[in-house]
Amino acid sequence: MxxxxxxxxxxxxxxxxxxxxxxxxxxxxxxxxxxxxxxxxxxxxxxxxxxxxxxxxxxxxxxxxxxxxxxxxxxxxFILKDFPEERLTFLKNLKKEQKHKLILLSNTNEIHINWIKEHVSFYEEFKACFDQFYLSHDINLRKPNQDIYQFVLNQNKLKADECLFIDDTKDNTDAAAALGIHIWNIDETKENVIDLFSIKEDLF
Missing domain, CATH: 1.20.1160 (Paired amphipathic helix 2 (pah2 repeat))
Incomplete structure (x- = not known):
């Protein structure tokens, strides 16, 4: 699939x-x-x-x-650092190809988003790449609670086994996997999202 x-x-x-x-x-x-x-x-x-x-x-x-x-x-x-532009380029290319629906699902908050808007010059460009952009403080749901994944599936009429969820926190990917969603628990110390299609080529 x-x-x-x-x-x-x-x-x-x-x-x-x-x-x-x-x-x-x-x-x-x-x-x-x-x-x-x-x-x-x-x-x-x-x-x-x-x-x-x-x-x-x-x-x-x-x-x-x-x-x-x-x-x-x-x-x-203090937790917020740099946003490598190569990742934006990767995302923009994904959007241009139009082969996949792209969704952001993040546990975050207003103060962090305000900081990002101020310090990441291409934030709006980044946001525009997604078909849906879900921030926990906007939807009052939070990972790894299963209702947040169910919300995304229901809102977008998605089949779990046709979705891939990428997150650096194992609790979050475990919760998604329990619903039948494919996962990549990315290790940010040695993996980069831009290598998605070589690391997860079996899914594509």
């Missing part, structure tokens, strides 16, 4: 992330050894669009009164 739809994650597929560095930076800033459950919970709520950016920042400034709003924003955006 040929793949008809390719569903892409955003972070560490297109834009590079520094997850480890961001975590270390946050722990140092907040003077913590590990992130407590209430911080993880608030981050998750925010990523799912269930609280506003103002409420999110207020939570942190209330809990860490020594820190300014700028300190919080800088720490939150």
């Amino acid at each position: 040929k793949i008809k739809t390719i569903i892409f994650d955003f972070g560490d597929v297109f834009i590079n992330l520094d997850k480890e560095g961001a975590m270390q930076n946050a722990l140092t800033l907040f003077q913590l050894n590990e992130l407590p459950e209430d911080l993880i919970a608030i981050n998750t709520l925010y990523e799912q669009g269930l609280i506003s950016s103002d409420e999110f920042i207020e939570f942190y400034t209330d809990n860490f009164p020594k820190l300014s709003k700028k300190d919080i924003l800088d720490a939150w955006n």
Whole structure:
């Protein structure tokens, strides 16, 4: 069965992330050894669009009164790095070929997207390559919960076995695979999305 739809994650597929560095930076800033459950919970709520950016920042400034709003924003955006232009070129070529439906499915939030719009000059060009562009905070759903994958399948009338989902987080690809979606759990340390058709040639 040929793949008809390719569903892409955003972070560490297109834009590079520094997850480890961001975590270390946050722990140092907040003077913590590990992130407590209430911080993880608030981050998750925010990523799912269930609280506003103002409420999110207020939570942190209330809990860490020594820190300014700028300190919080800088720490939150620390994870975001460069977006190699070769990946945009790859995506634009994919769109031009019109052989596959292209969907973006990302766990992200308003503050990160605002930073990307400001720092990635071709963000709108990137976004225009997709037939659908789903950000967790817009649709109030979040990976790896299965309802987010079901939402994408239902909204676009897709058959799971005709879809390929690419994500750097194993929990996310495992959840998609459980629904019968083909997956590529990309290892961002040694794989690049531009090599999709050589790495996954058996699917195409």
